[in-house]
Amino acid sequence: MCGLAGLLRPHADLDREHLLAIAASMGEAIRHRGPDDDGVWTDAAAGIALAHRRLSILDLSPLGHQPMASADERYVIAYNGEVYNFAELRDELLELGHAFRGHSDTEVLLAAIVQWGVRDAIARCNGMFAIALWDTREQALWLVRDRVGKKPLYYGWAGDTLVFGSELKALWRHPQFDNGVDRNALALLLRYDYVPSPYAIHVDTFKLMPGALLRLDAATVARGAAAHDPARDQQRYWHAGERMAAAIERPFEGDLDAAESRLDDLLRDAVGLRMVADVPVGVFLSGGTDSSVVTALMQALSPTPVQSFTIGFEGSHHDEAPLALQVARHLGTTHTELYVSGADALAVVPRLPAMFDEPFADASQVPTALVCKLARGLVTVALSGDGGDELFFGYKRYERALRNLKLLQRVPAPMRRWLARHSLQSVARGRGEASRAGGFAAFAAEMGARGIGDVYRNRIVRWRFPEAAVPGAVLPPTLYDQAEPLQGLGTPADAMMLADYSVYLPDDLLCKVDRASMAVGLEARAPLLDTHIAEFAWSLPLAYKRGDGGSKHLLKRVLKRYLPDAMVDRGKRGFGAPVSQWLRGDLRDWADALLDRQRLRDEGYFDADLVHGLWRAFLDGEKRWHTHLWNVLMFQAWHEHWRGQRDAAGEAIGLSSSGEGGL
Template sequence: MCGIAGIFHCGTPKPVDPRRVERMTDALAHRGPDGSGVWTAPGVGLGHRRLSIIDLAGSPQPMHSVDDRAVIVFNGEIYNYRALRRELEAGGARFATNGDTEVILAAWQRWGPDCLTRLEGMFALALYDRGSRQLFLARDRFGVKPLFLARLSDGSMAFASELKGLLAHPLVRRIADPLAIEDYMTWGYVPDHRSILKGVEKLPAGHFLLLDHGREPPAPRQWWDISFEDRAGGSTADLSAELLHRLREGVTSRMVADVPLGAFLSGGVDSSSVVALMAEASRDPVRSCSIGFDVAAVDETGYARQIAERFGTDHRERIVSPDDIADLDRIAGIFDEPFADASALPTLRVCELARESVKVALSGDGADEALAGYRRQVFHHRESQARAILPQGLRAPLFGTLGRLWPKADWAPQALRAKTTFLSLAESDAQGYARALAILDAPARARLYGADMLRERGDYRAEDPLIALMADAPARSGLDAAQYADLKFWLPGDILTKVDRTSMAVGLEAREPLLDHRLVGFAASLPERQRVRGRQGKWLMKRSMERYLPQEILYRPKQGFVTPLAQWFRGPLAATARSIAANDRLIDSGWFDRNALATLTEQHISGQSDHGRVLWQLVMLEKSLSGMGLRG
């Protein structure tokens, strides 16, 4: 795993100062503490920071092809590189190293952009072809590895693995985009279609960009997408056997490394499944690590310990407490963009714990998106079925009225909190799912915004891109479209961003075996009944893992990596919550109304409402803006 950065002149190929590229890569030193390199030619400069995982001594970057016609910097791992190398050698390719980077160079020279479809792995890469004088930028299927782009005033395009790499370039402006604030206050992160900085973009997952000197940069081109349009046939037993084969394939392919390897273990279905299949494939004990909390209601270390004992892992654990909040400035600096998934804190801690003994760790991320493991997906499935029965003309007035009249009761039992469900049933499938995903709906955001923000936001609503994505999804049902949105919107924007930044911050490579594209493609073809039955999501995966995992692990209520924000902001962090309304950076920007923030805070501390997630959003927003020195 590594960090990459570079500069490409889209107009006249002006000289590139290697010191400028070096400063950009130095800002990414945490991603690659094992080595660095810079290469420049007229109109192009490529920089690299290396975390050595495969071919430890033999694959420095930037790397040149054997014939010196192509140069690459690459962040990620290609798990099928050995098979690709054999195929390329059979066609006459020659290699000077034993790693995966040189295989990409040879694949490019054989197949051009079509080489991407042959790569199995996670990657962001920049490859300069000296023959065609083109720069090829590409990102993996799901967006496991990031790539930020900035078009600059001198006619060049700069790119980097993280925003801090771009910020090391003097021509990148530090002006915040108010529409990104709207996105962030809705989702808790800035999705991939936008950046917190005006003029900065993210190359979308499953896309590439081919740049030429003397030509305006084209729009990125999609090279891969997931489809839910086909349905697999066969009995439950046959589908279960196929799914288990795909799970094994995903896990074993990601166990290739020339350094110590371990696993994150939460005690949930996904991470437990990964550990079980690793233990099956390994002669040595799996090295596992877990993070818990000092609040018993959200602590899962007991379940993780149970799995560790079952499979004889070399297990370690650590507890997160409110004292860890002292690391907020560090967390904000790790993410650059505002990021309010509170599980980032325990994820950072588990990465630190893992890095003490290994350099690579496998995670359980991706199965919920691919196999319908989220409660919201199960609820959406049932709501979608209800919408299909009742016509819109009946649903909208009936459930809309019920939703407006029903009180918002955060304190009440789940069964009595029906307001969101009624409002969702009054809407379309896509609108209803957007409501389920949003931390704050549009009216709630508007109550917090200042006059300047309301004016700058205009008619834009953060839900619009998600609704459009679901409307155009290659899907046959509401559940299909919801899962498609999670894979394309939520997964790269939240989950993969969280794991990439926290793992890279400590020089750890995290791998996602349950995001093997063959596994996800098969999961997307499963009939709905194999994904959801009654209130049970991820049904076939749980059925398939019954031979490995106990019932209390497979079928206990899903908890997730939950941080006890509500309790913390009513107790040890109450002063931090009250400081939000007095924060000049948030108020002077014109984005927020001071009185509205003060009211929100006191409602939470008094127990009248649960605004823990929103308070965390606001705290992390201020930390992020301050850390980058941004202005509105």
């Protein structure tokens, strides 16, 4: 696991030393992602520079150093991630005449690209990765991201230069990166708690979509951000919606017993591949179904006790540590748990803007950061249970959305239209967020739904109408805005799981784990997100997932091969944080300062009266506004951090941001 950064200028007007200095600074900004080694490669005549930070996992020798050139010297790569099937690819390439100096997956990936070309080689890779690849023959840069979006990759324009990197921190280091806040992206943050791909918080800046690749050369860079359309220019080599549709049209034909055996085999393969490392490997264990099944398979495949890690919360009714301890004892893992107080958790909050260098408001980032720090004390790689909910019908909100869809379909069409108009009038009067408080307003807002996509979106959004809070914003579309995300194929449940798999999973859950783990130099791997498991899950009938025992029926059947029924059939407690309690208690002064009405007016991003009014209503006892306020606070804290970083960079090159200059 590593970090990458770089730049491509449309004109070869900088000497090698200048390019090296900029790229090295961009790489240094993300040294936490790769504390073991660093490297920079440039070609001044082409205006290209690649930087790399290495966290050594496979081939700890210098033979794994990056940026790395292919044997024929056509390609140079800076690569973040793991290709889990590299041994299989290596054997195939050896038969085709390739030779290898070391045993890193980077060298295998380069040989695969030489042999099959970029697109076909990537299609053969089973793994998590973000790649920057320079083709010296065609003078072209390829940016590539793994199928599900496990590893991040940002890119954008700093003046006339293309800049890219694993985190925005790297882009900030370029002396011309003075890109302000994109108000449309800010509105997305208020709606979802994160900024969905391909959007990013800065103007002229983007995320590469999961399963996408992007080819850029001097001519495309010279045309600038205004000519770039990520929906057109990012090419998908793998598309979750298309793959789910294909799986639905070719459904699994076996019975439930056959499906259980098949899933067990797939899980064993996926877990086994992700246990391969030249460093210690452990597992996050919460005691829930997903992490328990990963831990059980790890222990079944390991000749020695595996290291498992759990965070417990003092005085919390959401504490899962006792459940995790029961699972660990039954499986025989070497278990480490750490109980933290509210003060311990709150100490993480000031560090969040630096850890998540794009504003991010999923409050479970706090316990995630704590468990990653705990694990890093003993291992360098940790497996997680991410993906089980999105693939096996794991969220309670799925049931609620299906219930609401049935109710909606029972209301006569004329009544639905009247209620929908009433809801729109409420929005026009500035009371659109009242639908979050329940009652008639919530019922009326539901009536405008065109299909399961709209019904489900109403279950997951924070601000229903964030444009009202961000003057001048126009809300960009996401998959959640489609009435039928699966275009009518499959069931409404399939459509909801596709939307979460395509948006919520990469841009919230995987982003959270990536930043929290890489902040401490820990690699996190997610076996349930193996492509073979995903496509198998999509081929299953809903009854195999939503059985008599509730959600994740098939996954629980597999888990019962390793754990007693009583440890499997228990409710989900979640992995959250008591935000409302924090804002009324220890974080009140911090929040008061960030939500000060005059400060909000001076900064100009939010409707100060609306946001400050919600803060006062919350303090006066209205309970439902803490989630609305938390994502505003996360932006405010991030903006303060970003402004400080920008001022420091400006001083280094003789500039100042005292006039805000687009921010």
